[in-house]
Amino acid sequence: MKKMNFNTRAYVTKNGQLMIRVRWNSKRNEVAFSVGYTIDPMKWDSTKQLVKANTTHYIGGKTVYAREINNAIRTFLGCIEEVFTEYSLHNEIPGNADLKELVNEKLGRNKPKVVEDDNTEKALKDIFSEFLQLRPQEGGWGDKIHEKYEQMWNQLSSCDPNITLEKLTAPKMQELLQWYVKNDYCNRTIQKQFRILKSFxxxxxxxxxxxxxxxxxxxxxLKVIPRTVTFLKYKELMNFFEYEFPKEKEYLSKARDMFCFMAFTSLRYSDLAKLRRNNIIDGYLDFCTEKTDDRLHIALTEHAQKIIDKYAWYKGDTVFPVPSNQKLNDYLKEAAKLAGLDREITQVYFKGNIRHEDTYKFWEQISCHDARRTFVCCSLALGIPASVVMSATGHSDYESMKPYIEVADETQKMEMDKWNTHQYKSGIIEKLDKMGSEQLKKLFEYVREIA
Structure with missing residues (x-):
């Protein structure tokens, strides 16, 4: 077997394109592969030749996590290694074209245009089936992502049951847009579905x-207005936390506790459901998130610790007896209604050019994810720096946290009160400056007595 020396290096080009370069035979041969992502060079770890861990990237209108990009890089490197191993078994060296073709073949990128014997065009459905089979292998996919793409496909094929790649033109995209409007989809949903289609x-x-x-x-x-961010204000959260449910509705108390624990720690439902005792270390939660594989180290507040202590009786594999996501959301609506969380929320949206407004009580729409938004908004309202909040939520930059941020009334009031506070402080300092030593002595004695 012939030993073949080669080296690979991942790097970011000046325009932000992510590439992998292969050199071998004393650097006389070289092939570069585009990984297919455009990233911010500041988020690149040149030492590890990977995207910096826990970073978030916005590519083509969608959010892409570091894990997905790094998995793609490792997949490329693995395929390159396989090609050289196969050639070394026969004491041969691949040519530049051979290497490129074989690596692309292993990646499933060599897809010739298919024309059937009867000259009919290949159905886009066949390509979509390939996508569902190959795309999850390129980056971690959950069931929900799979469902989103299948939903997009069902809508596209409802618009045109005989859709093919050749027929999918700009006019067809306009026809699809009109199909959505005709079928009463709101503009926000249409925008989302087109993003998913373009990703495919x-x-x-x-x-x-x-x-x-x-x-x-x-x-x-399309006119698109961002959704109103729903969350509990600090007083609402604490009232909910302390609310006493009837004994015959103990299941509502448990649902409330699960919500509040997420609101005190920023946990998602997926992380709450899998939280184990060994994730609790010296007053901190230490775990890897289920969604993004971020390693988080979150300090437990007294309220969060109180909930943990309350469920010390539970002897299961996890910290809490957490019901299914759907069941917990159902219980939360019942619990929130009983606890009087009836603040009105108004959502404004467009369907085509027609403006709509829906107003509902908070308890009607409450869900597990409102807890995470509650953590962000209440933390900011209490004056906790955004950088500290981000370290608990796992967001890598301010932009990625923006969807969760809504400036609560309390926050605005506290900040605006600084004008008043500064005015009062200025007046007090001015009066103190005018006081004589005897007056200051009497003031000091008076303050000490009432303290």
Whole structure:
């Protein structure tokens, strides 16, 4: 077997493109592969030749986590290693073209245009099936992501049951937009579904298929208003935390405790459900998040510790007896209604050009994820720096935390009160400056007596 020396290096080009370069035979041969991601060079770890851990990237209108990009890099490196190993078994050296073709083949990128014997065009459904099979292997996918793409496909095929890649043109995208409007989808949902569709089509393009001109550049001319961020204000949270439920509704007390624990710690439901005793160390939660694999070290507040102590009786594998996500959300609605969480929330949205407003009580819409938003908003309202809040939530930058942030009334009032506080302080200092030594002595004695 011939020993073949080669080296690989991942790097970011000047325009932010992520590449892998392969050199071998005393650097006389070189091939570069594009990994398919555009990242901020500041988020690149040149020592490890990987994206910096726990960073978030915005690529083509969607959020991509460091784990997904690093998995893609490792996949490329693994395929390159396989090609060289296979050639070394026969004491051969791959040529530049051979290496590129074989690596792309292992990655599933060599997808020739398929024309059936009867000259019919290949159905886009076949390509979509390949996508569902191969894309999860490139980056960690959960069931919910799978469901989102399947939902997008069902809507696309409802618009045109005989859709093919060749028929998917810019006019067809406009036709799809009109189909959504006609079927009473709100603009925010339409925007989201088009993002998912374009994500699929970018994968299609990376894998050797031809996308019709103007499809990926197609822009929606829709009025979209961000959703009102729903969360409990500090007083509402504490009232909910201390509310006494009837003994016959003990299940509501447990649901409330689960919500409040998430609100005191920023945990997602997926992390709460899997939290174990060995994740609690010296007053901290120490664990890897289920969604993003971030390693978090969160200080436990007295309120959070009180909930842990309350469930010390539970002897299961996890810290808490957590019901299913759907059941917990159902229980939370009942608990919040009983506890009087009836503040009105108004959501404004557009369907086509028509403006709509829906107003509902908070308890009607409360869910587990409101707890995480509650943690962010209450922490900021209490004056905790955003950097500290981000260290608990796992957000890598301010932009990635923005969807969770809503400036609560209490926050604004506290900040605006600084004008008044400064005015009062100035007046007090001015009066103190005018006092004589005897007056100051009497003031000091008076303050000491009442203290």
């Amino acid at each position: 089509l970018r994968w299609v393009s990376r894998n050797g298929y031809t996308i019709q001109s103007g499809v990926l550049e197609f822009k929606l001319n």
